[in-house]
Amino acid sequence: MRPFLALFSVVLFLGFYQAQAQSVGRITGVVRDRNTQEPIIGATVSLEGTTLGVATDGQGRYRLESVPTGSYNLKATYLGYEPVTRFNIPVTSGNALTLNLDLAPSQTQLQAVDISVDRSIRVATVETPLSVQSLSSEEIKSNPGGNFDISRVIQTLPGVAGAGSTGAGFRNDIVIRGGGPGENVFFLDGIEIPVINHFSTQGSSGGPQGILNVSFIEDVTLSTSAFDAKYDNALSSVFQFKQRDGNPDRLQGNVRLSATEVAGTLEGPLAPKTTFLASARRSYLQLLFKAIDLPIRPNYWDFQYKVTHQLNAKTTITALGLGAIDEFSFAVPKESSPEKEYALRSNPLINQWNYTTGISVKRSLENGFVQVSLSRNVFENRLDRFEDAQYGDESRRVLKARSQERENKLRLDVNKFVGGWKFSYGAIGQYVGYDNAFFSQIRQEVRDQNGTVVQPRVVLDFNTDLDFFRYGFYGHTSKSFLQDKLSLSLGVRTDMNSFTTDGNNPLETLSPRLSASYALTERWKLNGSVGTYYRLPVYTVLGYKDADGTYANQGSDYLKSTHYVAGVEFLPSIANRLTVEGFYKRYGNYPVSLRDGVSLANQGIEFGAIGNEAVASVGKGRAYGAEFFFQQKLTRGLYGSVSYTLVRSEFTGLDNENYIASAWDNRHLVSGLLGWQFGKNWELGGKYRFAGGSPYTPFDLQASQQNYASLGTGLLDYDRLNTLRLRSFQQLDVRLDKKWNYKRTTLDVYIDIQNIFRFKGPSLPQYTFQRNADNTGFATTDGQPLQPNGANAIPLILNEDEVTFLPSFGFVFEF
Numbered sequence: 001m002r003p004f005l006a007l008f009s010v011v012l013f014l015g016f017y018q019a020q021a022q023s024v025g026r027i028t029g030v031v032r033d034r035n036t037q038e039p040i041i042g043a044t045v046s047l048e049g050t051t052l053g054v055a056t057d058g059q060g061r062y063r064l065e066s067v068p069t070g071s072y073n074l075k076a077t078y079l080g081y082e083p084v085t086r087f088n089i090p091v092t093s094g095n096a097l098t099l100n101l102d103l104a105p106s107q108t109q110l111q112a113v114d115i116s117v118d119r120s121i122r123v124a125t126v127e128t129p130l131s132v133q134s135l136s137s138e139e140i141k142s143n144p145g146g147n148f149d150i151s152r153v154i155q156t157l158p159g160v161a162g163a164g165s166t167g168a169g170f171r172n173d174i175v176i177r178g179g180g181p182g183e184n185v186f187f188l189d190g191i192e193i194p195v196i197n198h199f200s201t202q203g204s205s206g207g208p209q210g211i212l213n214v215s216f217i218e219d220v221t222l223s224t225s226a227f228d229a230k231y232d233n234a235l236s237s238v239f240q241f242k243q244r245d246g247n248p249d250r251l252q253g254n255v256r257l258s259a260t261e262v263a264g265t266l267e268g269p270l271a272p273k274t275t276f277l278a279s280a281r282r283s284y285l286q287l288l289f290k291a292i293d294l295p296i297r298p299n300y301w302d303f304q305y306k307v308t309h310q311l312n313a314k315t316t317i318t319a320l321g322l323g324a325i326d327e328f329s330f331a332v333p334k335e336s337s338p339e340k341e342y343a344l345r346s347n348p349l350i351n352q353w354n355y356t357t358g359i360s361v362k363r364s365l366e367n368g369f370v371q372v373s374l375s376r377n378v379f380e381n382r383l384d385r386f387e388d389a390q391y392g393d394e395s396r397r398v399l400k401a402r403s404q405e406r407e408n409k410l411r412l413d414v415n416k417f418v419g420g421w422k423f424s425y426g427a428i429g430q431y432v433g434y435d436n437a438f439f440s441q442i443r444q445e446v447r448d449q450n451g452t453v454v455q456p457r458v459v460l461d462f463n464t465d466l467d468f469f470r471y472g473f474y475g476h477t478s479k480s481f482l483q484d485k486l487s488l489s490l491g492v493r494t495d496m497n498s499f500t501t502d503g504n505n506p507l508e509t510l511s512p513r514l515s516a517s518y519a520l521t522e523r524w525k526l527n528g529s530v531g532t533y534y535r536l537p538v539y540t541v542l543g544y545k546d547a548d549g550t551y552a553n554q555g556s557d558y559l560k561s562t563h564y565v566a567g568v569e570f571l572p573s574i575a576n577r578l579t580v581e582g583f584y585k586r587y588g589n590y591p592v593s594l595r596d597g598v599s600l601a602n603q604g605i606e607f608g609a610i611g612n613e614a615v616a617s618v619g620k621g622r623a624y625g626a627e628f629f630f631q632q633k634l635t636r637g638l639y640g641s642v643s644y645t646l647v648r649s650e651f652t653g654l655d656n657e658n659y660i661a662s663a664w665d666n667r668h669l670v671s672g673l674l675g676w677q678f679g680k681n682w683e684l685g686g687k688y689r690f691a692g693g694s695p696y697t698p699f700d701l702q703a704s705q706q707n708y709a710s711l712g713t714g715l716l717d718y719d720r721l722n723t724l725r726l727r728s729f730q731q732l733d734v735r736l737d738k739k740w741n742y743k744r745t746t747l748d749v750y751i752d753i754q755n756i757f758r759f760k761g762p763s764l765p766q767y768t769f770q771r772n773a774d775n776t777g778f779a780t781t782d783g784q785p786l787q788p789n790g791a792n793a794i795p796l797i798l799n800e801d802e803v804t805f806l807p808s809f810g811f812v813f814e815f
Helices: 002-017 137-141 150-156 285-291 338-346 701-711
Strands: 024-033 044-047 053-055 061-068 070-077 084-091 101-103 132-136 160-162 174-176 184-188 217-223 237-243 252-257 261-271 274-283 296-310 315-330 349-365 368-386 397-418 421-447 453-481 486-497 511-519 524-535 559-570 576-593 615-635 638-651 667-677 682-691 729-741 746-754 766-769 795-798 806-814
Touching (some): 024 084, 044 061, 053 061, 070 101, 070 615, 084 101, 084 132, 084 137, 084 615, 132 137, 137 150, 137 217, 150 160, 150 217, 150 682, 285 296, 338 766, 338 795, 421 701, 701 766, 701 795
Parallel strands (some): 024 101
Antiparallel strands (some): 024 061, 044 053, 044 070, 070 084, 132 217, 160 174, 217 237, 252 261, 261 274, 274 296, 296 315, 349 368, 368 397, 397 421, 421 453, 486 511, 511 524, 524 559, 576 615, 615 638, 638 667, 667 682, 729 746, 766 795
């Protein structure tokens, strides 16, 4: 901590020492009609609390020049449209801000702008009137403990639990309203991105570090129910990441340095109608872990780009891409310990790479617009594990996986607005390829009636080369009635595939959804929705082959979830929002392991992969509870939010009758965020999170003793599934920022401290063998070398809760 404070003090001194002239910045962007995406000419864009304001030109573009640096609320108005306010807009001298605005036509078309009510704090739409939250890029960047990682920042929203509350440490697995981390989908500017984390768990979505560069992001919208019918494969949530455009006027960029990584972003014009954004990031966690003598060596790169071309006033072409290269290796520590030995033996070697690239064309139509997107994504995962951590010794190999997932997608979305009705419809077609060369073995002694071992190991060894088609269709309509008091939305979609037994039957996945909203007053709304959603089983499940070489899970059904949600929304002021919601989710067709009898709904936070086994689509589940959320946007230098969620999550096994608490059954989730901007570009923030103890399963001591030497982990006793609970999780993070604005550059220096009060966090028990006195090997009961089946080992359970205290220092330099 002292080196960070010393460096921070030096930077402060240099910042105060250099005299600063009056620094100014610029905000630019385009104002469009939300329904048609056509530019609006003559719209007024102004900064609240100032006299600065401009009207959009013939291309709908606005430019606010010579804006004194600081944070503002930006407002756009136009006759016949609902006004829009964007809160906490940072203006710096280093980078001009590009911010596009969409205005929705007012239901009363002749209503004067000056008496319209600004409801910008309300993020819900007619299609999704509840269970939706939004975060701006500034809220993500300044989030205490967030480390510019969108996946971590999302955990402050209602209904969202992170993997830290389940004893999984520093991972970014997102658990929403009691659903597993593999139930979420992610869209970047309308293009699906299956992988958003480094070292992602195949068959799930989590990992320890996000891939997306926050410098690209304009805002993030999270829907936890009432999904628009155009989004497929979602059971628990839909994330919509909206990227900003590059600066159309000049070349600019930033460099970000933190305790774990360095990143660079560059943007600017490529041609009069073409802009670009590009970035690269490199970790140096492996150097930090080597310095503190940890045996793991994570190492990653990631890249991202966006190119926008305005073909004409009606047509915009966007090309985007992102990718990552990950390597998770090990090194022998200088000083061994049971904890370090466990880390060496329990985790596989991981080599991954992935990318998503796509191009979309958006064109305005009469009373609407159409978007066509073509994309490709690839995810390759290579896993290796060796007995006794003897890496490279093939005679001791216990795991080898070489898999690759490929998806090529064509998506069509049409939106029309006629007589107050909104109609949207479209289709998606995908060509999928999946390869997997998989080898795994577990020591599980099977004896005959004489006690003779006849089967010392269970071995899985198969090769998959699978390709098939996926396709789906949807339609959605919505309208407001009774002078905009009552809004109704009805949608339906169906998804099919050419691989599973019933995959081509559209009735199997027919998923209707209905939403309604009624405005009691201008500030109060009652909202409700009901809908059924489907998700195709993960490729690791579909591609599993049995001993006969046949696809054992080809008869699997689509996972099914039906949501029932009702709530109330209150807007105390233009900058405040309060929501209370109750929810009930009913699951069906969930895959259950035939080997263990356990629902795969409990899995997803392990490194490596899940799903390489035979399953039956017989599992049921339910998740239910209530949420409270209050949010204040930037007002008089203060902003913040507080939420409380009561949630229960339960699933059945092969018996299909007994509901057992799932691994995500935290019961209570609390989060609070408070930020204060207090002059001269200083900002102080704090974030608090609490989660009730999550269930976990004790070890099968006999099977664990037999397998630890080879697997490096214990085996769980699924007859006692989730019968124990971890301690509760709580953490307080703080962050202090200071910005210096010079003539054409900006320096933002920050200190970020995670878990400043050093609360003990829950830690899943770890099974290992006791070490000898000089810590050079395993202790044994007979003083002899450890037997391969662990018969003479001395088992040891490591169950001490961890204190994760992470002070970090960093800066962002804009130029």
